[in-house]
Amino acid sequence: MGIDASFVDGLRSALGQQHVITEPEQLRVYECDGLTGHRALPQLVALPGTTEEVQTVVRACYGARVPFVARGAGTGLSGGATPMAGGAVISLTRMNQILEIDLESGRIVVQPGVANLDVTRAVAADGYFYAPDPSSQQVCTIGGNVAENSGGAHCLKHGFTVHHVTGATLVLPEGDTVELGGKALDPDGMDLLGVVVGSEGTLGIVTEVTLRILRVPETVRTLLAGFETTDAAGAAVSGIVSTGILPSAIEMMDRLTIEAAERSTAPGYPAGAGAVLLVELDGVAAQVEEDAAEVERICLEFGAFELRVAADEVARALLWKGRKSAFAAMGRIATDYYVQDGVVPRTKLPEVLRRIEELSEEYGLRVGNVFHAGDGNLHPLVLYDSGQGETERARELAEAILEACLEAGGSLTGEHGVGMDKACSMPRMFSERDLAVFTRLRDAFDPEGLCNPGKVVPTPRLCGEVPGPYRAHALERIGVAERL
Amino acid sequence: MRSRGSALPSVSSLEEAAAVLQAANNEGRGLRIGRDVTTDGLDRVLEHEAGDLTCTVESGLRLSALNAALALEGQRLSLDPPGDPTIGALLSENVSGPLRHRFGAPRDLVLGVTLVLADGTIASAGGKVVKNVAGYDLSRLVCGSRGRLALIARASFRLHPLPQSQRTLVVATDDAAETVAVLFGSRLEPSALDVLHPGRVAVRFEGSETAVDAQVATAQALVAGNEGDEEIWAESRRRQQEARRTTRFAPGELRDILERLPEAVVRPSAGVAYTATGIQPTSSEPQSPPSAEALHRLEERILRAFDPKGTLRE
Ligand SMILES: Cc1cc2nc3c(=O)[nH]c(=O)nc-3n(C[C@H](O)[C@H](O)[C@H](O)COP(=O)(O)OP(=O)(O)OC[C@H]3O[C@@H](n4cnc5c(N)ncnc54)[C@H](O)[C@@H]3O)c2cc1C
Numbered sequence: 001m002g003i004d005a006s007f008v009d010g011l012r013s014a015l016g017q018q019h020v021i022t023e024p025e026q027l028r029v030y031e032c033d034g035l036t037g038h039r040a041l042p043q044l045v046a047l048p049g050t051t052e053e054v055q056t057v058v059r060a061c062y063g064a065r066v067p068f069v070a071r072g073a074g075t076g077l078s079g080g081a082t083p084m085a086g087g088a089v090i091s092l093t094r095m096n097q098i099l100e101i102d103l104e105s106g107r108i109v110v111q112p113g114v115a116n117l118d119v120t121r122a123v124a125a126d127g128y129f130y131a132p133d134p135s136s137q138q139v140c141t142i143g144g145n146v147a148e149n150s151g152g153a154h155c156l157k158h159g160f161t162v163h164h165v166t167g168a169t170l171v172l173p174e175g176d177t178v179e180l181g182g183k184a185l186d187p188d189g190m191d192l193l194g195v196v197v198g199s200e201g202t203l204g205i206v207t208e209v210t211l212r213i214l215r216v217p218e219t220v221r222t223l224l225a226g227f228e229t230t231d232a233a234g235a236a237v238s239g240i241v242s243t244g245i246l247p248s249a250i251e252m253m254d255r256l257t258i259e260a261a262e263r264s265t266a267p268g269y270p271a272g273a274g275a276v277l278l279v280e281l282d283g284v285a286a287q288v289e290e291d292a293a294e295v296e297r298i299c300l301e302f303g304a305f306e307l308r309v310a311a312d313e314v315a316r317a318l319l320w321k322g323r324k325s326a327f328a329a330m331g332r333i334a335t336d337y338y339v340q341d342g343v344v345p346r347t348k349l350p351e352v353l354r355r356i357e358e359l360s361e362e363y364g365l366r367v368g369n370v371f372h373a374g375d376g377n378l379h380p381l382v383l384y385d386s387g388q389g390e391t392e393r394a395r396e397l398a399e400a401i402l403e404a405c406l407e408a409g410g411s412l413t414g415e416h417g418v419g420m421d422k423a424c425s426m427p428r429m430f431s432e433r434d435l436a437v438f439t440r441l442r443d444a445f446d447p448e449g450l451c452n453p454g455k456v457v458p459t460p461r462l463c464g465e466v467p468g469p470y471r472a473h474a475l476e477r478i479g480v481a482e483r484l
Numbered sequence: 485m486r487s488r489g490s491a492l493p494s495v496s497s498l499e500e501a502a503a504v505l506q507a508a509n510n511e512g513r514g515l516r517i518g519r520d521v522t523t524d525g526l527d528r529v530l531e532h533e534a535g536d537l538t539c540t541v542e543s544g545l546r547l548s549a550l551n552a553a554l555a556l557e558g559q560r561l562s563l564d565p566p567g568d569p570t571i572g573a574l575l576s577e578n579v580s581g582p583l584r585h586r587f588g589a590p591r592d593l594v595l596g597v598t599l600v601l602a603d604g605t606i607a608s609a610g611g612k613v614v615k616n617v618a619g620y621d622l623s624r625l626v627c628g629s630r631g632r633l634a635l636i637a638r639a640s641f642r643l644h645p646l647p648q649s650q651r652t653l654v655v656a657t658d659d660a661a662e663t664v665a666v667l668f669g670s671r672l673e674p675s676a677l678d679v680l681h682p683g684r685v686a687v688r689f690e691g692s693e694t695a696v697d698a699q700v701a702t703a704q705a706l707v708a709g710n711e712g713d714e715e716i717w718a719e720s721r722r723r724q725q726e727a728r729r730t731t732r733f734a735p736g737e738l739r740d741i742l743e744r745l746p747e748a749v750v751r752p753s754a755g756v757a758y759t760a761t762g763i764q765p766t767s768s769e770p771q772s773p774p775s776a777e778a779l780h781r782l783e784e785r786i787l788r789a790f791d792p793k794g795t796l797r798e
Contacts, residue, residue: 149621177778179779183734185755186754190629198617198620215669215671217671286694290692343613346614347536414615430608433607434607437609437622441786442620443789445785
């Protein structure tokens with residue numbers, strides 16, 4: 001059992017010598033994903049080129065009881081693709097072909113290693129696009145997007161990955177292959193596709209994906225508004241949404257992130273702004289124009305002191321420049337930063353932002369906020385200096401921010417996933433019974449527990465015996481006093 | 485526990501639901517949710533956060549009652565299936581209506597659920613915020629499960645504002661596939677688009693008054709057609725409900741499907757055709773036999789994981 005010489009030989013003869021890596025030097029590339037604090041050296045990396053080859057690798061792992069993890073571009077931020085020491089990594093990067101473009105159906109069939117942006121590139125000339133647009137879209141893969149149910153700035157109107165995947169081929173943890181969905185929507189029976197999307201690579205390996213592609217909208221308008229405070233900007237967000245307008249994106253940056261952006265890419269945002277709001281509208285021209293006028297009015301009503309409007313690509317890109325560079329820009333003002341990913345009900349934004357400010361003072365660490373304001377998905381950036389021994393304090397502050405999100409009825413994660421990073425925090429959002437049901441589902445897919453173990457659901461080995469303080473689930477608190 | 489005229493046990497709390505399921509489970513008795521036990525007593529709107537465009541409700545509530553409550557705040561759950569299902573039935577059948585075109589099926593709008601498993605376990609998944617990827621999405625998994633995985637006791641949904649204005653265009657045509665192709669190729673954003681085969685295509689536009697008028701004008705310039713009203717959507721839903729058979733197809737194969745079916749209500753963007761007649765159109769999406777078998781085994785395993793004794797029946 002385990003990875004021995006015959007295991008390696010078997011895979012080499014099936015996949016080709018060069019597609020099975022065992023050299024420690026080369027393995028190091030795979031020891032972590034975007035969450036670089038967690039590292040483990042796998043014993044082997046396999047690079048299959050077809051669904052059948054994935055099956056071969058999975059069957060070999062199953063036979064020898066070797067834990068394995070799928071890997072796309074490794075941009076995940078929750079340690080989802082972190083390998084198990086001594087386990088196998090199944091890299092899907094060779095499976096990067098677009099298999100079929102079916103414009104009449106509004107579908108595209110791709111292999112999992114295709115980069116997100118390449119999907120849009122493949123259909124752009126025909127006037128179509130793929131809607132989910134994570135900031136990492138140049139490199140992150142569709143397989144990773146499916147596993148994480150990735151979002152992006154434009155998900156407010158267009159939905160998340162789960163709303164755009166209509167079919168998938170999945171190699172189950174024991175090696176069988178199932179086809180879920182297809183080009184048609186809503187197949188009979190329980191929604192397996194809906195639970196596989198977002199399952200963080202723990203229910204099997206996706207080897208083919210059918211996606212919905214949309215017509216490029218007739219009109220796009222982008223507005224940038226400068227406010228004195230995040231409170232005022234937050235109130236404008238509520239104002240916009242409550243009139244019934246559904247922008248494709250509403251993004252917010254606070255003073256610290258604006259400052260960082262100015263130092264790095266100098267987008268020239270309104271001077272002295274305590275917050276900027278970026279609102280993008282898309283759709284039929286008549287509606288977009290009317291809504292844009294209304295958004296302008298609302299921003300002014302809530303105290304915007306400067307407004308800029310972009311109607312063409314060049315002007316749009318300029319307005320987005322600061323937002324897009326926000327994360328990277330943090331490097332200009334801090335040695336290290338940790339990106340938190342929490343969700344609050346949109347109406348609780350101002351309250352939670354104030355709480356984050358208090359926490360920042362309490363812990364003596366700066367926190368920048370750049371986030372998807374329209375759906376309440378916060379990305380507080382905790383700035384620290386590991387050289388000054390601030391790492392632990394930063395981690396605690398990030399935890400305290402999550403606590404504030406949960407307190408407000410929100411979620412542990414809006415798009416980066418639970419992975420390894422937040423598995424031990426799950427008991428703060430879900431009861432032991434909720435988690436036990438998650439485990440029942442996972443065991444039905446993966447009875448031997450070989451497929452990406454240690455992620456998503458906390459285990460005693462990982463987190464110790466004592467689960468964190470549990471609070472009633474958001475759904476339960478509503479009608480409470482009913483928990484058995 | 486309340487018993488209504490029909491003497492069906494109707495649960496009105498999570499505890500009651502758990503007790504009823506657990507008893508049947510212990511006694512080895514099969515139970516059909518909605519038939520042997522109903523959730524009629526679980527009919528409260530627990531929360532409607534208008535500012536967040538979300539709500540949390542109990543599963544025995546009827547869709548019409550929910551939408552009446554939401555309308556007071558100018559909002560709706562954008563689902564218009566035939567009939568007036570309870571929220572529990574809506575999810576467990578994953579049934580949608582013409583608005584499927586733009587807003588999706590129940591699985592696209594559900595945010596979280598509280599379930600009661602056959603052994604009485606009460607468990608929640610998802611949440612009540614519009615964006616959330618923590619844990620397995622059991623709220624989607626139960627969609628389409630037809631009451632066999634668990635009793636759905638509560639659910640949270642994403643809502644939409646009621647449109648200020650809406651208009652319907654009906655295009656009489658003997659080439660519906662062409663009409664649909666022209667509309668799909670345009671940049672119009674209809675809320676609903678059905679083919680009432682043979683002979684008519686119905687399109688609905690929603691939004692501000694000027695924008696709706698502009699869309700109708702553009703659509704008419706492209707495909708002609710006349711002003712229609714609610715009647716055509718009522719017909720569409722009625723035919724969907726009476727249908728004996730559902731055929732799925734790649735949306736691009738609409739023409740072939742229409743040629744094969746003498747009559748149908750077709751929702752082209754979803755690739756679904758509802759037909760009254762029981763003819764056997766060849767499915768355009770055949771599964772390879774090994775994959776179909778593996779899928780069946782997987783579904784059985786999930787059912788057994790949630791309900792080891794097979795207490796919950798369809
Ligand atoms: C700068 C930056 C910006 C980002 N911005 C966003 C953003 O805006 N929105 C957002 O949602 N995320 C964002 N992310 C996070 C990340 O890019 C996404 O989670 C992305 O989907 C990961 O894709 P990947 O190919 O890198 O996957 P990986 O990191 O390689 O893997 C992620 C998870 O997917 C699993 N997986 C990968 N391929 C498969 C497969 N074929 N089958 C089954 N499981 C598989 C892995 O096991 C792992 O659990 C950002 C990351 C960075 C570094």
